[in-house]
Amino acid sequence: MAWLLGGCCLFVNAQELLPYSYYQSQQLNRTLYSPQTRFHTALKPFQGYPSGVLTALDSAQRSGSPRSTWVGRKLWKEHLLEVNKEDYSFYLDYLPDLQVGRDASNELNTFLNTRGVQIGGRIGTKFRFYSSLFENNARFNAYTTRYIAETKIIPGMVNDKQMHTGQFQDVKDWAYATAILNYTPNKYVSFTLGHDKNFIGDGYRSMILSDVAAAYPYLKAQGHLGNVQYTAMWAQFQDLKAPMLSFEHGFRKKWGVFHFLDWNVSDRLSLGFFDAVIWQDADSAGNRGFDVSYLNPIIFLRTIEGMNYSPDNALLGLTGKYKFASNMSAYGQLVIDEFRFSDITAGKGSWANKLAYQVGVRGFDAFKVANLNFLLEYNTARPFMYSQRFTTLNYGHYNQALAHPLGANFREFVTLWNYEYKRWFFQLQWNRAMYGMDDSENRGGDIWRSYNDRSREEGYRIGDGLKTHDTFAEAKVGFVINPVYHLRVEVGGLIRNVKNDLSHEKTTHFTIGLRSSFRNLYSDF
Secondary structure, three states, rough: OOOOOOOOOEEEOOOEEEEEHHHHHHHOHHHOOOOOOOOOOOEEEEEOOOOOOHHHHHHHHHOOOOOHHHHHHHHOOOOOOOEEEOOOEEEEEEEEEEEEEEEEEHOOOEEEEEEEEEEEEEEOOEEEEEEEEEEEEEEEHHHHHHHHHOOOOOOOOOOOOOOOOOHHHHOOEEEEEEEEEEEEEOOOEEEEEEEEOOOEEEOOOOOOOOOOOOOOOEEEEEEEEEEEEEEEEEEEEEEEEOOOOOHHHHHHHHHEEEEEEEEEEEEEEEEEEEEEEEOOHHHHHHHHOOOOHHHOOOOHHHHHHHHHOOOOOOEEEEEEEEEEOEEEEEEEEEEEEEHHHHHHHHHHOOOOOEEEEEEEEEOOHHHHHOOEEEEEEEEEEEEOOOOOOHHHHHOOOOOEEOOOOOOOOEEEEEEEEEEEEEOOEEEEEEEEEEEEEOOOOOOOOOOOOOOOOOOOOOOOOOOOOOEEEEEEEEEEEEEEEEEOOOOOEEEEEEEEEEEEOOOEEEEEEEEEEOOOOOOOOOOOO
């Protein structure tokens, strides 16, 4: 039996349970994106790995100077508690995330005080489970605090409890939990019931489905046959923008169904086909609920949505990946929300041409330097992409986008570089974005505004409105104390510069802390 990776991995018949993080996936680039493998890399979290991938990585992580004492092993290379038996296994970790910092541009001291715990394991060879819980207090930098005031949520998390007053009124307080239960009866099918996030794509961002928003409940069925991986997922989302029907109903709900077929055409080429429908749980009279028309896992959603004369929101998407060198891969995405071919050829900027796409290149061992990973990526979305008539139909959850954090009406370039040497890691990131904010009218960038709230039918271009330029740069360096749950000492700094004709916002923020887990916490929005 292989040991656990990152507190989340369990090697059972070459099947792994692994909540997703970009940093963690970078560690596996050499194997996952090698022309000698055909692993399905687009859908995350991963449900399985080729035999030996994580065994080798885990062995490397637990190697080093021997730790013979119990305290030494627990601190440097083991879970706090772990039991491995033939018919079951279990682990538990305490996950601190303690950080202090200084927003120098706004003369503000910041901190993050997170107390977390994770548990995971398996029962037999078919059932696996994972759960995490985090209690959090924080004072963020100025732009994040302003974002929370506008959206009423912690980025990527949930709503602030707003318990603090007086001199502590800028301190945020929230709890956050995830859970995954997986059943894999054989090598062909797998079922997952979870309250977590999902990600589709090979890039840092996803224009199809990303992990930017809060966790949500979902049921996922996945099948493997030859070089084809097929996934059907049903999920429930929450809409904090729409008025509550009543206190008993809580936040307004909406449903989503997603299908994704990933085909490894060859050792180098992969193609993916995506469709999705979002529908509201209840109308103004409280009717509708879950639509059984979308239960069939292999149905063509756009066709059914049309046959039902449905008011729902349907999306179509394509993904692609090509390993054009031994250590480099090109990838891309195309997403269609509305599409009128005649309007595109006319070139008049119709509001209904709701398209988004991504192109990128990623690789490992750059410039023949072992463990130097890189990514260069371009993302764009036309005005009104992902928006709908009502927020209960748009492509969003818990006041954040289900795809790109900038919503729509933007262009963005991102590059990330990661390097590891023994237990040291270094990361550099640079983003440059241009987007159009609303001025006297709806310019199509805010996906929470109705697309019916527009002044004309044509003439929409990316960047229309209050044209804003956003530059973001961040550097991190750290030393990993315990790699199985990524316990590390980390020092970081970011510079953010956002400018338009009405304002110019600068942020310089430095942090140092003792951190753990593989959570994706985005600050580049």
